[in-house]
Amino acid sequence: MTDSALDNAPADTAASRAEAVRAVVGHHYRSESVYEVGAESIRQFARAVRAYHPAHWDEQAAADLGHEAIVAPPTMVAIMGGLAQRKLFEEVIAVYDLSQVLQTDQQLEFHRPVVAGDRLVFDVTFESFRQLAGSDLLVTRNDVYDERTGEAVMTTVTTLAARTDGESNAELLEAVEGVMMYGGL
Numbered sequence: 001m002t003d004s005a006l007d008n009a010p011a012d013t014a015a016s017r018a019e020a021v022r023a024v025v026g027h028h029y030r031s032e033s034v035y036e037v038g039a040e041s042i043r044q045f046a047r048a049v050r051a052y053h054p055a056h057w058d059e060q061a062a063a064d065l066g067h068e069a070i071v072a073p074p075t076m077v078a079i080m081g082g083l084a085q086r087k088l089f090e091e092v093i094a095v096y097d098l099s100q101v102l103q104t105d106q107q108l109e110f111h112r113p114v115v116a117g118d119r120l121v122f123d124v125t126f127e128s129f130r131q132l133a134g135s136d137l138l139v140t141r142n143d144v145y146d147e148r149t150g151e152a153v154m155t156t157v158t159t160l161a162a163r164t165d166g167e168s169n170a171e172l173l174e175a176v177e178g179v180m181m182y183g184g185l
Contacts, residue, residue, distance in 0.1 A: 027125070029092075029124055030121060031124065033083075037076075038116060039059075039069065045073060049073055056073055068117070069117050071115055074113075085122075085142065085158070086098075102160065104160065106158045111154060118153065120146060121144070124141070124142055125141045127157070135163055139158070140157070140160070141158075142158070
């Protein structure tokens with residue numbers, strides 16, 4: 001654990017962990033690194049997610065749509081945002097095994113497309129915490145800006161469910177199983 005509000009938490013019990021996590025709700029930081037969006041990174045990501053719109057691949061196709069450079073698929077920001085958010089779990093809320101954290105919801109508000117040449121910075125805020133069905137529900141917010149212009153690019157709000165007890169909650173697993181997709185689509 002690093003130097004955080006959780007360092008002074010009482011004995012390691014579920015109640016004390018919850019109290020310590022509640023104490024850091026509202027914590028905010030700006031990512032230390034800048035993510036420079038490259039054209040080849042966009043093409044690689046587009047290939048990986050099978051996004052074949054010409055604006056992801058060709059400068060002229062992007063220009064024909066009014067963009068100064070090729071356009072990233074909308075979900076590409078998740079890679080960068082995940083890196084910025086990871087610091088929150090490693091340095092601020094350092095009580096969770098990240099293998100036991102599941103993203104349950106995400107809201108994306110696009111202010112403009114991400115394009116090659118953007119230099120993105122992330123403001124990360126730990127918005128809220130509550131407990132439900134034996135799990136901790138945490139809500140984070142990432143505000144993404146272009147470092148060059150200060151222009152807002154995107155806002156994401158992510159809800160995560162985390163287990164701290166190391167045991168599976170049958171009720172929660174049943175609920176998750178009920179919303180998961182199985183078989184062919």
